[in-house]
Amino acid sequence: MIGIDLVAVHRIEKLSGRAWYTAFWLRPEEFLYLSEKPNAGESLAGAITAKEAVMKAVGRGFRQGTRPANILLEWSPSGAPSATFEGTRYLLSVTHADGYAAAVALQSGAAA
Template sequence: MGVGLDVLERDELACLVTRHWFLRYCYAPEEIQQAQNLGPERRLEYLAGRFAAKEAILKALGKGLFQGIAPRNIHIERADDGSPHVELRAEAAEAASDQTVRISITHKNNVVAAVALVS
């Protein structure tokens, strides 16, 4: 079992999310598509929440951001009930093997936090 936590200020990502290389490395194509449908403030909140969740998941798996799992292979989507659902792909799925990944994402003002449990 692993637990990961990540906290960041949205503004930390404001410049990075304008760079195509960063978007392609960190986000699944579906997440990029979803973000493009949002207004500027909501887009930044959405991408920051996804980034924090991916960092938390990597920590729960015992990995760092550049340690063999591309964050784009951690796809986070919204379930019908509004909760975040995680789909692991490629090397992320291999690292988790048969474990279940659960996450929670929260936003308050400029702060975004995410916690992940891998069991």
């Protein structure tokens, strides 16, 4: 399955200062990794849109009990993102430009 999402970076930057919001979307280690990036707002928006894309690829959202913090984001040494949710791995492509962040998630099989 495949999922895609788009978000305005300024919306995430505004909400990312609220502890409840970041705890809902991100694990503590994800937030730490992203907040240390040079363009932290864009990186946070990219991570949130990546998790939305994974939920769309899964075909389940908030109403079906999916919680974004249960989706594990990981980055390779080169910075390439991927996600794991309920034992399934997702390849991610994340981009940000002109005030927007977008992500595509593609189911790739069982997690290693």
